[in-house]
Amino acid sequence: MADQDIIASSDSGASGIKLAELGHEMRSSFLEYSMSVIVARALPDVRDGLKPVHRRILYAMYDSGITPNRPHSKSARTVGDVIGKYHPHGDFAVYDTMVRMAQDFSMRVPLVDGHGNFGSIDGDSAAAMRYTEARLAKPAMELLRDLEKETVDWNPNYDESLQEPSVLPARFPNLLVNGSNGIAVGMATNIPPHNLGETIDATCMMLDNPDCTTEELMTVMPGPDFPTGGVIMGKKGILDAYETGRGNLTIRSKHEIIEGKNGKHSIVITEIPYQVNRTNLMQKLGELIRDKKLPEISNVHDGADRNSPVDIIIELKQNAIPQVVLNKLYKHTQLQVGWGVIMLALVDGVPRTLSLKEMLHYYILHQEDVVTRRTKYELRKAEERAHILEGLLVALDNIDEVIQIIRSSETDKEASARLTERFGLTDAQTQAILEMRLRRLTGLERHKLEAELKELKEKIDYFKRILADENLMRQVIKEELLEIKAKYNTPRRTQLSAAAKDIDVEDLIAEEDMVITVTKAGYVKRLPVATYRQQKRGGKGMQGVSLKDNDFVEHLFIASTHSYMLFFSTRGKVYRLKVYEIPEASRQARGTAIVNLLPLEKGETISAIIATKDFPEDEYLMFGTEQGMVKKTSMSLYDRSRRDGLIAINLKEDDNLIAVRRVKQGERVMMVSSAGKAITWDESEVRSMGRDTMGVRGMTVPAGVRVLGMEIARPGTELFVITEKGYGKRTPVADYPLHHRGGQGVFTITMTAKKGQLTAMKVVEESDELMIISEEGVVIRTSVESISQLGRSAQGVRVMNVADSDKVCTCAIATEDKKKDGDEDDDADDFDGNETADLNDADDTEVEADVDVEDEVDEAEDEFDETEDDE
Structure with a gap:
């Protein structure tokens, strides 16, 4: 295996060195490390919303009796208990975690009640742990409630000398209420905080209707509620996060605009986005002003005080538009930030990205398990107590005989055996009888025992009904949640805006x-x-x-x-x-x-x-092409753009778009061809079509002939035409009969070889001026009224002297008045x-x-x- 990386020993048995392939060992070791980070450090449990360090801090304080009804205790003592008993890691890491749990600008519902300097929204760090004191906050007791009633599993601590809870009972959905963020190996979580009352309402809705939709849940829990307030722009990011577990939020600061003297305005920032450092924000504002990127701002003041700990006062120069300045601030500073939601949590020890419904589902399952365990525990305790009471009542009914048996017995064991044999009692009952005090023999005590037994039997019956009826169990969970809401609910701080989240460059321009x-x-x-x-x-x-x-x-x-x-x-x-x-x-x-x-x-x-400025659906554009095709399309279909343009009309390979005009209902369209013909038809002849269409025939032109132009022929206007050799005339549009679209039209000028083909057309008014240009670049400017008004069949008059080698190519209108009589409202x-x-x-x-x-x-x-x- 010379070609493989091997960690080996020639005498592996004697030395205890294990033979292993390096790549395999690295993979397995890294996986073990990553799973340790994921499960034991970075990610919260879906059931109680706590990471191990948070859970251990709360349990250590609970176990030490540092509860809301007790005085504050030194933070150093709590940190010592946590790292000594349950969390063998750095003391600063534990203390920083405890500090964050006490900050009302970090936690929507703080779980630690801090006394002393626990930092500020300006980024100031907390005082050392030897100076500060802390105890559990009241809402934290709801996470720990019923912990002693066997509601959760317990695990040994790191050295197996103590037991710690694997999860807390968590009587409210803490994962959603306080959120969580953490970076593990290859994954991260970023769950925003929510309003306690809204979260409980959503949980109750799920309890009543497990099949409810995300939209229905959002009617009671519309979105995150950050402790620092602010405004969430748009609802799409919230819906995406709730449905898929991932989404992007845009959070803006809240502000007030105050008008001062001389027309000057001031912008007062009253709330900033979650997790934004206020000091860094003000430094950034100063840099932008110094670099003249915000020339509209004259000064920035720190207006924070005890009553308004966030206020930043931004003074504007005269004539500065506050909304434009605000949009620039949103663009260049952390007065607007993006917040990526990743709702990742541990489900049965496995990291999963969860939707809102899944989070609530797993929390409800946890509560059902907690209530079931608690009910079983309380049922067992009630049955044990009822069993004892029944034995005591038997003893009271036969008290003389019981006393005689006890007095005549040599030992406790003998007395217990004789009582068991005589009255059919259990060991527990006989033990309770033997330990009974003489004052319990009074008649009043007997009545108390009977009342207690009756009450216990009612509880036992109730506990059994809870265990047998799932609906009743859900009702119990719901009632307890509503009790917590009544005690700890606070008004929503974060405002939700339906406005789009993105700032367009347009917002920065007056x-x-x-x-x-x-x-x-x-x-x-x-x-x-x-x-x-x-x-x-x-x-x-x-x-x-x-x-x-x-x-x-x-x-x-x-x-x-x-x-x-x-x-x-x-x-x-x-x-x-x-x-x-x-x-x-x-x-x-x-x-x-x-x-x-x-x-x-x-x-x-x-x-x-x-x-x-806008794209109304009931207004239309009329398109005309060289080959006589026309198309009418709603303007609303062009309310989008692409870098390389959109298809406005489909064209044949040898066709070109020559005109686009706005058209209103009842208007007439006029088209003129190079063969000297014109056609007029009502715009209703063309039905509305889609954007990516070719249209219909507006004017029929033979081969070699093209349509010169398409105009809207409004009443009182005239049609001006000009030939290649500069002959032109104007004719009232009223002289042209109304046809159906698709025809060849009627002659608008008598064509001759000397005058050349028709080359341009315009619908004009007498007050207009015309610019006429030839292929060689000769341009003349002439008024419309100087051109003869002639009938349709006339040949026209010379409008422009054109050289033999030159031709007129186009004309355009220089309009005297943009607003004609009667158009003042346009x-x-x-x-x-x-x-x-x-x-x-x-x-x-x-x-x-x-x-x-x-x-x-x-x-x-x-x-x-x-x-x-x-x-």
Whole structure:
């Protein structure tokens, strides 16, 4: 076995060295060690919720008579008894455990009544054990009650000189009430504390209905109750922990916001999360302020006193928003912490992860065993006493003869034998008769004996009924639990919140209106509305944006930082960003290339943009493709996002998404093809479909022809079309008859070879301005009213001079007013591709627009009109 690691001896028999394979020996030795740590050190028993060291401390104090009705005793004496009799480990470990059992900020129901310095929530350590005193707390006596009535098994201590209980009777579910945490070998437990009254109510519910669900249990025990209070955010983590034994909780501090003078606010932290060191928390706050990560905070004070031992006063600067500051504090400090629940405990000496129902089930089994053992013990004692009383009554009935037998006997043994033979008594009865005092011979004593015997017989009958009837036994357990609840219950300290637990980056950002611009070349930026100072109509405006040649602003939105921007691509995908995720830039900056913000594939471009704050189920988006397919889908289906985008519409291999518009009930949809035809149909022609669908035919186009665009044809608007060679016209949408979807439509312009195919369309109003761009980058800007209004069959007029080698490729709208007459109630978040357009001329980057969004936003677009005059 040269290739194996061997511990061996050539004379193993003589030397006593055992031959063993090293790997096997290491495995077996480590398993023994790990099981010793798991069973004897780190994990609590599911029945009494105590680790061995906790159990030994409580029993040592009980055995020494250091009970609540006795004076406090030196902690060093208790520690000495524990390590000398039951727990041969370090004295500091035992003392630290006893200290924690006395801390009301560590234990929901303290089991030790400490006298002296037992530490603080600030992280101060307790005084040395020679200075402090302790005794059992009253609730601890409920864990030890009936210990002398043979209710639990006893084991020899480490040197077999004494006996110690293997588990305590535990008359309330201590594992849930006080929780437990510990790290064993390869496993750990972290059970949160709970409210005593709620836990007892849940146990009683299980006693009444063992098949109750976790949701039903949570109606009486809704969640953990930490001794330091705080707020548990969300209920999913609690439900997961109760159903599976594992879950993640988020605990926040409690606070008050106080408004002071000059508009300044102060945040007072009144409760902090469980097991958070208050001193370390304040040090962290100071570091964040020094590092200017919390610039809104001016100062932090320690406001703790005897009545409010936790208060931390955080003073804010003027105009700071308290909720935003709080969200930053939750993000960067331990004012919010995660708490992983692992409900691991020993069941019959084996570690198991337990659900709430399983924990209560095993506790109830333990109580049934305790009550059964106690009842059997009390039944035996009652029967023994009744047996003696029956013998005494026989002796009293024949007292003269009994006295004569005793007087005439030489010894006790002879008297006992003669009494047994004469009256048929047992040895126990004759012994009691011989020890009976003469005063028991009075008539009054006889009545007492008869009353005691009657009472004992009633108890014996009751004990037998308990042992025979499981329901009665459960009722006994329930009554005793309710008695404990009446004595020791306290109000809940931890508040439960239904709000989501996670802090989004959005929570750290103040909500304000932003101007978002997207250029034709694909540059996007945002800047506050307040950047554009308010002017009267007709003002000169200010420098808006500096763009590359032939680029112009295609979309402009005014939306809250917390609103969503939906970017729809030609490939039929939708990408979602929050407004605050769009980089902020100066007025003159071009912005950030959109390809740096969205994971667009090669050749994929943005064809439509929608701004919205919410996703109502009863509002819809209408999609249009180059091949004439349309689809209507509820906005609620787009209330999610993925890093690489979501499928917004299924497209054929050679098809592209060209337009996405918000549509309301009763509105008309207009589609125009490159063959010069237009079709109008009611939106009800298309039923609502799912997100991952292709849609239905909206317009039939022959081979080689494509749909140029899809718009919502609102009353009073006009259809503008332009050909490749720059010929265009506008026609009222009322001139187009209403058709069913799927047709080829009617001619909207007479096509000729000289004018080329139709290349772009827009639904416009007279107040609009148009930006028209050619393939070679030539851009003109013209007002809609300067273009002739002609009938459907007209050929159009020259709108743009186009070189022979050039063609018109697209057009966009530069809207004068974002809010048209009658639309004053529209929210700024509702602007989309229909209502936004080009704001900048390609040459001088000047912008014309008016935006009416309450006070500061009323005329922001006026400031885009022209470059500011030099002063």
